[in-house]
Amino acid sequence: MLASPLPCTHGRGPAGGLASAHSRKLSTLADLYLDNRISREDYERKFAEFNAELRAAEAELAQPVEVERAMQMLGDLGGMIGQMTPEAQKRNLHRIFTRIELNDEGEVVRVEVKPWVRQAFEPFLSSSPLLTTNIMPKVGIEPTLP
Numbered sequence: 001m002l003a004s005p006l007p008c009t010h011g012r013g014p015a016g017g018l019a020s021a022h023s024r025k026l027s028t029l030a031d032l033y034l035d036n037r038i039s040r041e042d043y044e045r046k047f048a049e050f051n052a053e054l055r056a057a058e059a060e061l062a063q064p065v066e067v068e069r070a071m072q073m074l075g076d077l078g079g080m081i082g083q084m085t086p087e088a089q090k091r092n093l094h095r096i097f098t099r100i101e102l103n104d105e106g107e108v109v110r111v112e113v114k115p116w117v118r119q120a121f122e123p124f125l126s127s128s129p130l131l132t133t134n135i136m137p138k139v140g141i142e143p144t145l146p
Contacts, residue, residue, distance in 0.1 A: 022054045
């Protein structure tokens with residue numbers, strides 16, 4: 001009998017995405033075996049490899065995040081984005097924000113983050129009375145005017 005895949009959390013957060021990708025790999029692997037495109041030995045070896053990869057990734061995600069380091073990285077976000085090509089800047093800003101509002105001077109006055117950002121940073125956002133889950137103050141990505 002074939003070993004069964006590990007349970008999946010269907011894409012909820014980083015661990016869910018890992019489990020979902022893991023489930024797809026195992027499904028493809030099972031299909032290859034059932035179609036006689038790989039041997040039983042290859043199936044079992046790859047199955048063990050995939051499960052080891054998942055356990056290693058889950059262990060890495062379970063490691064505590066150093067809050068000070070995370071906050072430093074968030075503070076450096078504007079500098080990191082500023083060093084990117086214009087195309088990469090646009091792409092990455094679209095990945096993080098649903099809306100960025102500027103005042104007449106070109107300063108960021110309001111940003112709305114994507115739901116995954118809200119979920120990932122909820123502990124930070126809820127710990128400060130200045131921040132809400134939809135609106136964030138300046139985070140170092142203010143545009144520079146020529």
